[in-house]
Amino acid sequence: xxxxxxxxxxxxxxxxxxxxxxxxxxxxxxxxxxxxxxxxxxxxxxxxxxxxxxxxxxxxxxxxxxxxxxxxxxxxxxxxxx
Numbered sequence: 890x891x892x893x894x895x896x897x898x899x900x901x902x903x904x905x906x907x908x909x910x911x912x913x914x915x916x917x918x919x920x921x922x923x924x925x926x927x928x929x930x931x932x933x934x935x936x937x938x939x940x941x942x943x944x945x946x947x948x949x950x951x952x953x954x955x956x957x958x959x960x961x962x963x964x965x966x967x968x969x970x971x
Contacts, residue, residue, distance in 0.1 A: 890968055891944030892922065899926065906930075910939055935960055943967040 895911065898904040910930040913919045919931045935941070935953075937960035945953050950969050957965060 891942070892925075894942060894944065894968070895922075895926070910936065935962070937961045940964040941966070943969060945969055 891911075895909070898909070899906065906926060906928040910932065911919075911922055912932060912935045913922060914933060916933075919933065923929055923931045935957055939962065941957055941962050941964065943950065943953060943957075943965050944967075947969050950967065954965065954967075
């Protein structure tokens with residue numbers, strides 16, 4: 890779901906590669922995303938200074954949201970079901 894939203898944001902021109910940072914815990918998925926979207930900032934940890942689209946499994950929402958709060962992320966849109 891998150892990758893579909895990423896592709897839609899880019900193809901619609903709503904955001905550019907330079908506007909986005911993707912956080913993915915899986916090294917294999919990071920590599921695939923970087924290959925599919927050259928120039929995309931993909932890393933294993935969130936960073937502050939960005940609004941956030943939260944596309945994680947429902948069980949990890951509290952942990953991830955707390956981390957985003959620690960980083961000072963002020964606006965989060967979640968698509969996590971559950």
